[in-house]
Amino acid sequence: YDVIVQAQSGTGKTKTFILAVLQQLDVDCKDYQALILVPTRELAQRIHRVVLALGEYINVTCHACTGGVNVREDMKCLEANVQVVVSISGRIYDMLKRSALRSENIKMFIFDKADELLSRGFNEQIYDVFTMMPENVQVILLSITMLADVLEVATKFMNNPVKILFNREEQTLEDIRQFYVTALSIGRSGRFDRKGAPINVVTNNDRHILRDIEQFYNAQIQEMPLDGPDLI
Structure with a gap:
């Protein structure tokens, strides 16, 4: 099959x-x-x-x-x-x-x-x-x-x-807290299948993409607070 x-x-x-x-x-x-x-x-x-x-x-x-x-x-x-x-x-x-x-x-x-x-x-x-x-x-x-x-x-x-397949609402793990950081520009980073706390670096031009991702996965990604490292 x-x-x-x-x-x-x-x-x-x-x-x-x-x-x-x-x-x-x-x-x-x-x-x-x-x-x-x-x-x-x-x-x-x-x-x-x-x-x-x-x-x-x-x-x-x-x-x-x-x-x-x-x-x-x-x-x-x-x-x-x-x-x-x-x-x-x-x-x-x-x-x-x-x-x-x-x-x-x-x-x-x-x-x-x-x-x-x-x-x-x-x-x-x-x-x-x-x-x-x-x-x-x-x-x-x-x-x-x-x-x-x-x-x-x-x-x-x-x-x-x-x-x-799995349901869309199951695609975001509840135990993972997600944040984004506003930046002027970004380069390639990250590796596949690494475990840890994901930090998404987002420019102003990327904000609409971030919202699309949130809507698609029915998830909310907060902007990282100043004490973000203490939360990881």
Whole structure:
């Protein structure tokens, strides 16, 4: 079955779907069997480490195609016929076009953090990758939110998927106190799935986005008070 899974960060989603992938691998077949598509190089590298750690005792082989290295290095690693490939969409599309990755034995195609992946405008490229997959490939889509782009992918790529979803009011954990800090400008910060007290840095131009988030999740995010550090 194709599967859509909605899960919050920090709930063990990554390990759960990796265990499901490992369970379905044919350990005697050293060809490509699972392709995991992710939005960022950092996430690809982290999932690569988790696959190798959880699959240590079945001697699973895995490679992360992340860009940032010479294309020939990725091609050389893929020539070794790894069983699990983790990649960002641009690099795996390049590998498929170059025939460095053969897709005929791939039986699992996983979109991790699909909402982030699709929000980056890679829809057409992802569709091109999907068209190179076998007709009977199992599609697994994991997402924190069920946005229109995610549902569109489900309509195009999936065949009557099993849906594991939760109610919108359950998407914000009651035990997490959220604050925002007004700033002139911000850069990239943060890492995936880190536990702790989230602090959202918001500019005046971001306030409407913050209100949209509050409305969507039925949650209230307060401006951080001066004694904010004492509350964390």
